[in-house]
Amino acid sequence: MKTPPKPRSRPKASERPKRGPAAPARPDGEPARVGRRGAVVIPAALRRLYGFEEGSTLLAEARPEGVLLRPATVVPVEAYTPERIAEFLLSNAVDADDYARAVARVRAMNLDPAAIPHHKPRGA
Secondary structure (H helix, E strand, O other), X not given: OOOOOOOOOOOOOOOOOOOOOOOOOXXXXXXXXXXXXXXXXXXXXXXXXXXXXXXXXXXXXXXXXXXXXXXXXXXXXXXXXXXHHHHHHHHOOOOHHHHHHHHHHHHHOOOOHHHOOOOOOOOO
């Protein structure tokens, strides 16, 4: 005689009712977990609400009431070489006097203004 199958404690995924959209984030806060390596799991409702996706960059700020996580904007930083700075100085001169001051500053940087590609203002 066969033994009857054990009752399942949880129905199969295909037998469970379909879920609707996630509930909106609670105004008093959502529980989150901190993993073994310090990774914080942000609840799905909050991730959707604030547009956080995998790989999003966040700022973590210490506040008297706890830690504040907020979206961060990452912008590339360009480090300018002395030659590039000289190009800016020379190209942004607006008249002959301004250009003469720019040439003096470029020479003070131990660079030759004639060797720097730039646009001279009219009359310079």
